[in-house]
Amino acid sequence: EGHGAEPATDVPAAVAPPKVAAATRDASTTKATDKSTSDAKTAEKTADVAPPKVTLSPAPMRPGAYVLSSGLYVEIARDESPEVEISARVDVLDPTKARAPTGTTFRLDAKKAKPDELETALATTKADLAKILQGSAASKLRSSLATRREKFYEKTGFEAMYRGLSERAFAKSHPMHGALLVGPTEPADDMFLEPEPVWALDTTVVLRGPVDPDAQAGLIESALANPFTPSRAPALASASRASIGKGDRHLLVGWASPPIATKDETAMHLAFVIACHNKMGRLHRALRHERSIAARANCSLETAPFGSVAWVFASPGTPHTVGDAEKAVDEAIQKLIKDGPTDQEIQAARGLLRTELAREQSAATIRGLPKSRVVANNERILSKLSSVKRADVMAAAKILFDSSHRIVIAGD
Template sequence: MRVLTALAFLVSCAESSSETCPVASSAPEIVTEPAAFVEAEQPDLAGDFELLDPSANTTPSLEGLVTTLSDLPVPLTRLTMRYVEHFGTTDKGRQAFFERFHRASKYREHIERKLRDRDMPEDLLWVAAIESGFNPQAVSPAGAAGLFQFVPVTAERFGLGIAPDIDERRAITKATDAAIEYLAILHDQLGSWDLALAAYNCGEGRVLEAMDHARNKLKLDPNAPVAFHQLAEQKVLPRETAHYVPMIHAFAIVAHNRELLVLDDEQPYDSMHFAEIAVPSGTRLGLIAKAADISTATLREYNPDFLTDRVPGVRGDQLVQLPLDALEHTLAALPALMEREAERPATAPVSSAIVDEHVDDKPIESKGEKKEKKDTPPKPTLEAVSSRPNTYILSNGLFVELKEEASEAVDLSATIVVVDPTNERKPIGKTHKLEPRKAQPAELQPALVTLRKDLQKVLADAADDLRSHVAVRRRGFYARKGGLELFEALSAKAFPESHPMHGALLVGTTDRDDDLFLETEPPWALETTITLKGNIPVEHIGSALERALGSAFVPDKIAKLAASSRTALGGERDILIGWASPPLKPEDETAAHLAFLLACHPKLGSAHKGLRHGRSIAADVSCALELAPQSTVGWITATPIEPFTVADAEKAVDSAIANLVAHGPTDAELDAARGMLRTALAREREMAKLRHIPKSWVVSNTRRVRSRIKEVDTVDVVSAAKVLFAKEHRIVVTGG
């Protein structure tokens, strides 16, 4: 990240039905950001990085200021207090602070909630104040862009796409997710928030190198800890980075002392509350704005990453951000508007294909276009992995390494590396191997089938290692957030000692919109590589590999489902209601997801409405549906509001579920659920890279669900609801 003078490119398009509109070509507005203070206002002084006692304020102009209100746990230095004095008492600094604090009011609530969900300091919010001044259109001379100033290489690392029609670095929600993920990784790697912030500015490699230099200069052991202020004192960091961390800390301190410093924002912007909807690529923004009953300008404000007058992309659904209170109206109105739009004759040539991704992956040809027929060799059916030579990935996430060599027989082997799905897929030190075997080329197909059976047994051992590792991280997280005992009890009942998944810890959602694909045993976290060595040209082996190994590894024998139970943990402040059901068959997945949405989704579900609407029986309602090879578990949690009790909450949930099973959804409700499911599937695809999940695996899974959305009817949903919410497998846990 670079903190330099930013260029704010203003994107504006006239509303029309043309295919695209370019980014404004006029000269960009120059926006002076706080980095200018590094050079102009705060020269280096001796003792700048001397640590100060936070309780002893020695700056006369800041009498009464409290430096301990910030939740950013970094030491206080003299340079920090100089920046506090600058932002709080000088005309230029006060103006800069107020402008950025005022702009922050649009995004603050969203960013702070995301930080709380990750159990991270909320004052990390002010990174955006220093990076971009809370201007999502800010672009630096170094090529960094957006609220959090991602350069292209870091954007690519965290799944932010850059193309002629979209720059996701400018997106508010996606860039926030990426920045928080990056900061969390840096904190895990470096151990303190000031070092993490330094690495955010100049890169983790630069900070690690600086730590080695500081150890040498200070004559410390090679593995001795080194603090940020020591790096700054030894001048082994870039000067900009040495000032960057104190600037953020100072901004946070001033933000918590606004009343004392007479810097309150009496007319803040309205806070932006985000909802999202999946819309086909190429849809006009004006049409979506009409469906949402908002202006196109407002829609652009929620989607600053869109660079034309249409939803970006060439095929499939894309996520569009909307004001939260416009979601239901949009879901109801957009399908009809799109049908009418499709019936109109085209008024302009379409330069890029708009196709449904589960129907075709090829561009649409114009009527006058003729395709020249050529004799072409057969194409490989395997997807190459760019980062691994001679390696391909199957639709279920398995890697296949092909080593061509002159040999009569083919050598087959497999290696399973257990990786941490929450930490950039780094190995956790567990590796499993399958004994090598040989096969004649003519017998390769049955040999692959046998290899699959043997591999399934080894994968079960690797999955145990993964579950144990993930459970430790999840327990630590939920011990801090709360609710750990509830989910431990649910997991113990759903997966007793005799269950193959015993030891797995089910978790509550950290994002209330992300409630569909939380997996206890993600197959992509078991990095499995199958190696074939011999005379095996890739163009001839792909279909055989997919047939033998490309499907999901479903156990031959499904474990017995948990019986109905009730557990009281010594309190009745919270209630968790869960349901265990068999693993979903591919043909039943879509109906099950729709049934769960209609019952439990925070924005749509009847159970959620029963708890939150009208009498407002409960607060903090959340839900999730977790899929695994041996079981499907869904749940809903709630905290009753006095005078209501957990019994009232349970009754409301039971009533809503019974009504869905008895009567099914209305046509309007089912259409809304279809829209929400398409949105969830699009989010899964877009979040794949940020979560370090193989995109091919995500696309394969989401495509299977998405392909049946239109054909699932009320009868299918009711049948799925009866299986998902069966009373004989209901698990109730109360506690708090």
């Protein structure tokens, strides 16, 4: 009245809120409609995007052959026969002698299939190969490597300790029973090792007949996938400890864990780098860089189709004891599992993992490793590097360093 103002509305104040609520509902409905439309458009775009075409990669140094993502080689002799003839062979190689043949070969006799039954026939071939690769061929490789590694172990002076860890990690009930870890016998001091590399079981599938390597690449890849991988992981070793002699000079701690699945391998590698890298790893910091407990410390993660073993070796310096070293190891691992890595550690680990894999790749040929396989494995691991989250690394660390599968060996 004093400012000449007119009433804002003739509607009682008590009735006004429903108008606001109605407006809110209208806005919500509009947003929901917009979201549904957006989701529908996204779905349409996704449906329009064709899956990437599968192609077979030519095998290096093998004219006319292809190498699959599983590591198998495929030779295709294309002709217009009415049927496809399928055969296979497995040559056991020696990883310690630049992949020299051991003289042992396993064969699958030729079988024939109609062209429209190729996928089923290849699946049967894979099942038959899996029995060989996970059974008799793996056993032959294992026994051959054990004989060689025994001699390598003797030169290191730590034969009893690493044999003790191997025997406990791969007990009698384990399919890898009798295997010896690479341990300290690898002069390159790699962080990532393979006690039984699948590439040492050189496997070739031969296809003769009306097979198109371009049009049927996806079928061949999927039908022959993962013949080295067991359908069910074996039971893991229980926690245990042993002492060699007085057990007062050296410490070896190992953790048994399941085979590493492809979907988890990048997180597993990052977790191990954060725990064990000699520059920034939690264990090296606890044993050497921050407290100077150990005069020597080494770490490696050894992976195989039937299981993995992460281990750390430490030689405490005076006045520290094996007990001091074990306590430092336990505290570092427990803190990593409980609190997880920092964002800075994960970022640093990404760079260090790239460097480590590049170093191993550059030395592959000199060390007698199949470089094409090393390159393929590294590319697969690094392809997921930026997408791995902190929670993924924490989960991986809990699996790799599970105290219920911890094996302690003290040596003199």
